[in-house]
Amino acid sequence: MALASQMSRGQRVPSSSVAAYRSKRRARMLKGAGIAALVVLCGTGLLYILHGRDSGPRSANAQPVNDPLKPADAAAGAPAASPAPANSKPPEARPEPALISMNSMRDGARAPTSAQSQPRTDNGLTASPGSGVVRDPLVTNPAASGAPDRMDLPEDLASLVSSAERAQREGKLADARASLNRVLLDRRTPESERGALRRWISDLNETLLFSPTVVAGDPFAQSYTVVGGDSLPVINRKLGLTTEFLLIARLNKLADPSKIQIGQRLKVVNGPFHAVVSKSAYRMDIFAGDPPSPSSIGTSLLACGAEPGWVYIRSFPVGLGAEDGTPIANFVVRPNSKLVNPEWRNPRTGERFAANDPRNPIGERWIGLDGLDEASRGHTGFGIHGTIEPESIGRSMSMGCIRLGDRDVEIVYELLAPRVSVVKVVP
Template sequence: MMKRSWTILSAAIVIAAGAWGYYAWRHMRADMENPVVASGGSPPGVEATAQSTSPTPLRATRPSAPTSEQPSAMPVDEKSIEERADAAEPTAGVLANQPPSNAQPVEITLSQPPKPASPAIDTLESARQAVQRGEFIRARTEFAAALRMELTDEEQAEARNELLRIAQTLIFSRAIGTGDPLVEVHTVAAGDTLYSIGRQYMVTEELLAKINQLADPHRLRVGQTLKVVRGPFSAIISKTHHRMDVYLEDILVRSYRVGLGVNGGTPTGTWAVNTKLINPDWTDPTTNQHYLAEDPDNPIGERWLGLEGLAGEAVGRTGFGIHGTIDPESIGQNMSLGCIRLKPDDVAEVYELLVDRHSRVTVVP
């Protein structure tokens, strides 16, 4: 009985194995006779990749048994695949990455990065605020600092004008700013003269008389108080701008237009004021014509400040000076023999500011 059962079981296994092998062989043959090419599209259930560039046959693996919900494999119609692929192409008039025609445009504004802080602008603004608060000594210091920095032409003009305006009040009037390091009060002692006081502070007696509005500079009283300026003044002459700037220490206090030497004949460098004359005689070195004092035709006018070269191209040079002119049209031009010309009123002021032996004049390109 046992032997018979094993015989039946073996036969059943052989029959089942044969049926399964025949079924698998049949489906494999059908797939080999109908390869699927992934060029124009993909059959349902198969995902084609965008990178496919050559036909790739899809090989069947072990199939699952068909059910009522899963029909058996059917031959693939290549023509229908191509038609479906064509239908999937974008229609005419529709471009990739282009929004629909009814989309509303969106305006995007990119915020600008903040400008880096400028020390010159910050200093200039601080000086403006000091003026508004009435702190003129601080404003003067900061305008002077800003002027040594990199400014636009408009900002330079603003700083220069403010310095000149402040100087008119703090330096050239009777007013004394509290804590101003450039001026002080001098009490007249026995034996003091305006000349001796000026020499003590390295300024001219003419300037002291004008600042203190003295009716008679030769009549001082013991105990009298005078406003004095701590000199000396110095000057910088720009050949490019035809301009003389007068400084007290590093503070701009006066500015004048000048005439200079023909063909660049005014030597650059540092000069010392060594002589000062009112209504001088003068001899023209080119014609040897001599002009007497008080002569209205004297080309150098009524003031002469002789210069001695100390440094640069000026070293060892003599015969140059600062003087007036009877030809105001030459101011701002290169028409002199090398000297520095000023208008009559301007040279009179410069004469009161610069002190012989102490004041320096620097000529820059």
């Protein structure tokens, strides 16, 4: 059902305020450490720890999130690029993906409270709340594995699969993805084969999109060289990117998004990105490509809910509304609706949850949605958010909104853009 209460959040945190947000969380962690030390050390030990502690907890007041299409003066709140020291090279990408996750910028990452059986989607993919992406076991080299040879496809589509194998062997990953994308979105492709195709394309995109490598021929990625006065928000604005600036940190595996150096080369992706939510499969598919016009949406002859020109990127398991509460509709991300660490009021009970309340059911992210076409505009109050109930992923347990696991919602939050990204809910 539509949740009118979710249309208006009293307070908001911009994605650009990560530094303050992290400091606030760090202060709470250090305070907890001091209390523990009191029990163990007593007396002088307590004084020593308190002396070295960070400043006290800051206000949890949230601020509006900047619309990436109308960015505020991002340079004002983000450190500019510093000159590289003499005889030094720009910092290299670090290999620890966890360091660039928003989870690493807070102390409140929530683990499941108990061991739960892993929900399964209708195509047999295991949706692990901790693992994030919906993935079959990866085939590192699909051509060598022989998996495509078992595909039951029309002759022309089988030829495209062979072309993809050949392109991958030759290192032409963008060409391989393009061929496989055509097969995936062709209505003649049996549904039983789409899981393997999604897995294969997702594997290619781990390099094409989600690594620091810029692959020749990829229309969605480019390299940028940092100049004086740059920060990640400034780069986002300068290049007209619709994604969140923290996506640049994620792709380049930056341990500290506020520290970049003049001359450093960064990978950026262009987008825009969109989402198609399959109710029957409890799966969100992410695509890249131009947004459709409201008048043409729903007229596509492509499979998987895709629009013309869209390229499949990857999938995530989702939770949906109880009692068929998530409507089949076409949405667009609402302007100024993206929230980090949001407050929430339960519309059924009136209970309020503060931004830092670990019991807050909607987790750490909120992405508001507006109906895109005439038939969908009556569906108000819906959104995409996190959850503190990982067992609800792959099930119908929400009040109608689309739930994602903690790590998954961070990635989707960084990809989807207000007024641009389309979110389609299909049967």
